[in-house]
Amino acid sequence: MPCTQVVRYISRCTIKPQRHVLEEEPSSIELTPWDLAMLSTHYIQKGLLFYKEKEQKEKEPIVDQLKHSLSRVLVHFFPLAGRLVTKKHSSSSSSSFVFIDCNGQGVEFIHAMAENVTVDNILGPIDMTHVVKSFFALDEAVSHDGHSFPLLVVQLTELVDGVFVGCSFNHVVGDGTSFWHFFHMWSEISRTKGLKPCDQISRPPIIQRWFLPHMDKTLISIIPFTNPQEFIERYTPPLPLKEKIFHFSQKSMAILKKKANENYKKEKISSFQALCAHVWRAITRSRDLPVDQKTSCSLAINNRIRLDPPLSSDYFGNCIQAIIVTTTVGELLSRDVAWAAEELHRRVVEHTDGVVRGALESWIKDPYVYHTSDFDGCSVMVGGSPRFDMYGNEFGWGKAMGARSGSANKFDGKVSSYPGVEGGGSVDLEMCLSPGVMNVLESDQEFMGLVSTI
Template identity: 55%
Template sequence: MVTSPVPVILQVSKCFVKPSSCSNPAVNLCHLTPWDVAMLSTHYIQKGLLFPNRPSTLSIESIIDRLKSSLSVALCYFYPLAGRLKTERVLDDNNKVRSLRVLIDCKSQGAEFIHAVARDVTVVDVLAPLEDVPSFVRSLFPFNGAISHDGHSLPLLAIQLTELSDGLFVACCFNHVVGDGISYWHFLNAWAEIARAKECGFTISRPPVHDRWFVEGESPPINLPYSDPEEYIERHSPPPLREKFFHFPSLSIAQLKAKANMECDTDTISSFQALCSLVWRSITRARGLLANQKTSCRLAIQGRARLRPPLSPNYFGNSIYAVAATTTAGELMAHGLGWAALLVHQSVKSHTDNTIRELVKKYHEEPFVYPLSGFDKYSVMMGSSPRFDMYECDFGWGRAAAVRSGTSNKFDGKVSSYPGWEGGGSVDLEICLLPEHMALLEADEEFMAAVSP
């Protein structure tokens, strides 16, 4: 087999963008919640948008100037992204380090903006229809391999604009301590809204809410039970994986939902829960697990609307947990789609206000940092969400053609979900698996019957 040469992606320039002179809250330090602190060893969030419709009337210089100026305004609203992490050491009576406190220093050091060029890369090269995600896509993103703790020295936000031969790719690298996927897309859409606005003094339609939420009776900051950051820092590198996108049209999703509810004689199973069930069963089958092997389908779900009273949908920070439906591989294979979907549904339904408050209370008693290496290799992790507003993120050049991700937070069994480009309830799944298991998934009849050709 002839291997195509890896395209060259050259960095042209790099600079820092600071908040503009617009007024913002006089906040010096931002305290963190358990949801934030627990993310210190996870990678930065890396997502990017592929634009095939670069206006011929605009020079690259004018595009870059507009992106930088609008980013400067956006950072006034989302001011933690212009800061850096800061660790304070708490001493005991013997002047020894007893614990560590991590905060965001909001002194507006700035976000990084990179301009790169990939003259030999086309939009179709990035899309790679019916193929694995090309390895060069990772070079379209900054900070590959960086974990959130690196935000002590690295910017908490980095943007890379890459010129392709026939389009543009805008990549955003966003520290996970600062926020989750909802916060990520909230920021990106607000920045795009500012970029395409024509009048000065523009006010965004959804200003972020920065008031951090804490469990009743507890006060920030959180004391991590370590004397040195090296005790919790982990730089996880997964084995070689295949990464591939699968498209599920709205008709397939509707059929999965109908089948799952019919098999369980209910109408409570959602479209996404039915899709998760299909993925869980299919990957478990591809892995050929022993019948008594425990396996879980984990879903990263947000808590904003589940709390009572609910958090604002514009809450800027983290508010996620991974809930799990668990059984044995034998039981999962012996039952149908609906049985598995009902397990997933029950795990989501049980994540109530009381559950969240108990988890937060327990965290204050025993703080920890999530290790990426701790993920169960027999399970599936569903991340991101088809509900995120990705394709309305318009910088003034029209709609994106695709969403792609970098190397961050990927491991065997990680599945990231995105809205399908055509909308209507369609879903794209980016699946990461060991090569031998991906080959079997591609041959799985039940799974591929739901995938659009």
């Protein structure tokens, strides 16, 4: 493959927690329905791009700095150093019990070089998707592979004038909130350069899983399968996808919010909900679908703040769910962006503690695992969040210049949201579409009129 020729691998090693996990920490972790539903999804692949420091010669080499700080942060995020384990359930020959064995086997660290690639190459207008994909490990691995693969693989790729820190993070272990929590604490330890004690970080993770109070957690962690072939899907898009990042400035976000709230005295619809409505309508226009075709917009939503009482943002695990608005192409395109934004807003407001708990109850009665093939080519799925503090991850080399992702969990209609690098409420959207649809979208004046150059 072309992307493998860009990177030259220097070394691979296993990084283990710097010291043994305390005795009071669990040796195994039961999984919740939110976790188990991710068994067939790819690893989360996200990373940050930095410029190299000019005076690096006088400092600890970056690769040594990252290895050392990684071993220290794993003391706190010790489940990442374990492996998944499945055992047949004692009372049912057709069910399995899946959990994380916190055995301290460690995570993998890869050091690589991209000797002809610069930071500007990655950030520039030329499509460098194939290059960025080579900055991540475990391509095509699904989370169930965490039975034999590490639950975390870090790849440090040195560029001509920069470095890219990419993580492949098992989705059963945690969601995007957990991913960036880990990344943030790792960078915090790295930039302090050992000045703080190993056991001190500003936001210790809450490792203990949350379960419905009246449920036996050993029964909740069961899936009605014994053979992985019954529920694991190895998904690849049927056609090549085109990926592109579109930037929406603070000004563009304000314009969208104003449009979405024209009928309200108080601005109740958020700028992000308005942006999702704008994107949904634009992609649907570009697809040129029949007016009676069903189309939906799904938003990945954080359940932590919707539970009563709410879970801490430091809860380390999966705690997400999708809210879905479905209509016909004709209705979506015959109405304005305010209508679509209000439909999304209404569904978000309706996603209450009762709805979250009800969905968990339903899963326990009828367990399922997410399959990427379930997403059709007529809809849009928005993941990620512009609220993730990606650019607050500072390893001691200055602020990151960009956030990028690998090939994982991508399909026609997948949209991933990031905060804009300049802050101020700006948003970057990474969009995956068929090449023909992407070309039409880039010629859509209504859509591109709000897209800015970074």
